[in-house]
Amino acid sequence: MSTSPYRPEDEQRLINRLLSPEIADNPFLFVKFAFPWGVAGTPLARYQGPRTWQIDELLAIGEHIEANRQRMARGLDPQVYQSSTVSGRGIGKSALVSWLNLWSRSCLIGSTAITTANTEAQLISRTWAELGKWHTLSINRHWFDKTATALRPEKWFADLVQSDLQIDTGYYYAQAQLWSEENPDAFAGVHNPLGLILIMDEASGIPAPIWKVSDGFFTEPVLHRYWLVFSNGRRNTGAFYETHHKHRDLWKCRQIDARTVEGTDPAVYDKIITQYGADSDEARVEVYGQFPSSGANQFIGRELVQAAQVRELAPDPGAALVIGVDVARFGDDHSVIFFRQGRDARSRKPLKFKGLTTIQLAGRVAEQVDRVKPDAVFVDGGGVGGGVVDALRSMGYKVIDVQSGAKADEPERYANRRAELWGKMRDWLATGCLADDPALADDLTGPEYDHALNGAVKLEPKDKMKQRGLASPDCADALALTFDRRIARRDANATGRRAPRVAKDVDYSLFS
Template identity: 40%
Template sequence: MALSDRIALAERIGEFRYSPLDHARFAYPWETEAMPASGPRTWQAEVFQQIEEHLANPETRHAPCRIAVASGHGIGKSAGISMINKWALDTCVDTRIVITANTEGQLLTKTGPELAKWAQLAVTGDWFKVNATSIVSTMGDRSKSWRTDLVTWSANNTEAFAGLHNQGKRIVLIFDEASGIINKVWEVALGALTDEDTEILWLAFGNPTLNTGSFRDCYGKSRNMWKTRQIDSRNVEGTNKKYLDELVTTYGADSDIVKVRVRGMFPSASSMQFIGMDLVEQAQKREVEALRSDPLIYGVDCARFGDDHSTLAKRCGRDARSRPWLRWYGADTMKVAGDIATEAMREHPDAIFVDVGNMGAGVVDRLRQLLPDMLIIEVNFGGKGRDAVWANGVRVKTANKRTEIWTSMRSWLEHGAIPDDQGLSDDLTGPEYGYDEEQRLALEKKKHMKARGLPSPDDGDALATTFAEPVAPRSVPGYMNPENYGRSRGGDRYAELD
């Protein structure tokens, strides 16, 4: 190519600095034997336009642009990633791009080859050299500053993303099959979003295989920071509609396999998730009324300092929503116990259950001083677990007291009502489960949750504590008392209903 032609091409490519869509339409040999399609697919074009809208606006250009795409199979995800990668490299000098995936195999045998294919198909194919784990500039000595790197990670090595800085230029961070990337990697990646006056793109793509974790949070508690979309494979050009319809017919539209593989929706429950999101969402929306005979029960989970907090949950029969819960951060025993006593003197609960771990024993002692006539019961999470109802009347053996009460709570959620609170939802859906050596059900330990990057489920433990022991119903109207069967007051058996 003549020098004048190369200069003209560079000037033309420069016009696409903020437009991945125009770049894609220009840079590739569409409607040829190599690329029969007429251009990017509709969903790809929509994502490219979101990027353009963000970068073309001076007000948002230097704020991080976060886009998450959850999809079914076969939508052209890797091709979309590859076009974004090539556009980002072509249109900004010294762009730095880091791409990772859920596994090394995915990154090096699927994502990497697709990146290489699109990089070489482009009209600017000779601008960059494709290596096994990188794509680097062929211009002078810029191979170290103008590049894409394919970075693998492990649970013990997440720091590869911490040094991704490129102030005043452009940074692109892409997560492929993002559901399988652990929370710690997402946390470390936040360090790449701090450069001033820098174009920063963070894009997460994948099948929504897990109902917990940071990718799921993009659609939940972190949704205010992310532009999200969920794509049904049946609505995308070029997908195998016959196969997808067979999956729907075979498994049902609401089955988890169809939600994940076809509809681009997160499953109701991950494979080892103790409580599924569907149970929690239904309990958040359900309207219930407590019976007059239902006892009011307080459940207290105690934590001293750090990121954990103490929680007072309140449950009356099926209703754990109408009475406001209390939470304390960094409060001592006296403060927590005093506040609970104040609430109890106002609401007169029938029982107060307290987790005696951490500072719980001190809370129990103080409550017994302040409320001598009230039932205060210690709950030892590590104590012996009894059989508990899992669902539909099926009873299971449990490894310890904490597993027992969480199992009872799980069954209760099928009919109960809980606050529409994101923290509580995260707590309930966070723990996984397994089995001990005696094949008893065992809830995941808090320390193992923290190793996965999840906080201690303080709110979940507080609600579960209300199931520690059965509490007798409050006194009931005479017409509900079996002892009064056949009797009447003044000849009217239903006088109490007036």
């Protein structure tokens, strides 16, 4: 049986020190105290402490603990600490992950720590291997036994915790936990009133179902709840990307250019920039700590969308005003009414509805037609959308039934009509104007593409996107419908009278 190598009185002083509020509530002071910084003959002989960005994170956790204690003193529930860091390579993420595991084991007695990563190789060979290095250097390494996938208290220490603190040690461990996208529920964590910390390394490669299950780790309002995610920004879609975009208000976000981190080699990053170019995605991901401008198979690049979001809008009241209506197919999808007038898809906010019947949605569309008097209404009439088309026509409204699965006008370029409409929308984005809406940007940049046997572009179906953990691009689909056909400008008639709402060679008139 292992025992403490220290005399009882020395061991007691070490325990008292590590469990004191000064250390336990301040991870930065723990890291400074627990490791032999600057001590000759150790791997840390040349180092005086953590890097600046690491210090910032450790201090932020300490500030969070103090804020939570104040909240609880006022009778309020403590909050979860959620931190997301996107960075270039080699900044010391794995070291920080190791310190957080050792701090929580040493100072939050009885708590649980879960660490995962994008792959088993990353988790075991890199992240957990780094923990082994720091465990060996720690002042209280004799408290814990490290295995290939866990860090648990030594028997003598576990007995001490149970006898003196009356804390069961069944959930007192740090664990490297694998996951399966096919069985995400197997990743579900424990509920520990003494605290829980979840760390995701290389989080951009962890699929959305695992993130969704991870939310369940933090349902109990206890003092110590921490969710920290770290990664290079290898994808501009997915759950990690959303922590810096759509869900950025829920996370403490940090973006780190590797060249600004002390102790890194500038020549490594200069080589990447020289080899791939200063504006390349390789430089963005590996050096600048940014997300790529476009994915390898991304149909619409994010830079194209961002340019449309900031482009100055020149009003064009003579352009045709058109409406696109995407009809929800599944329970978690939205039906969307989208407005566009020429290059302007910004001024009128799209309308989103959930859970409406086809009759109810038709009524909402009719309300908008009466209100804004558009020059054309395009409705996705495939599947349940046919009911919306029928209902509107029965009410006397003339609408265009768009069949997204139908043959494209240019079948040599596009596999179906939906892909063709998205292609037209992509072309329009070069001069169009969009609202600064993160959800819309995600919709537009979410779908990937492939090619049919004849080389025609195939756009990723919605159900495939959901399998990747992405939401259905309902807003983007509604906007794409507005490109089904050209509609004549309102000022096409030189007399100033309302011109027929029919483009050349198009047999359609909304008001005739």
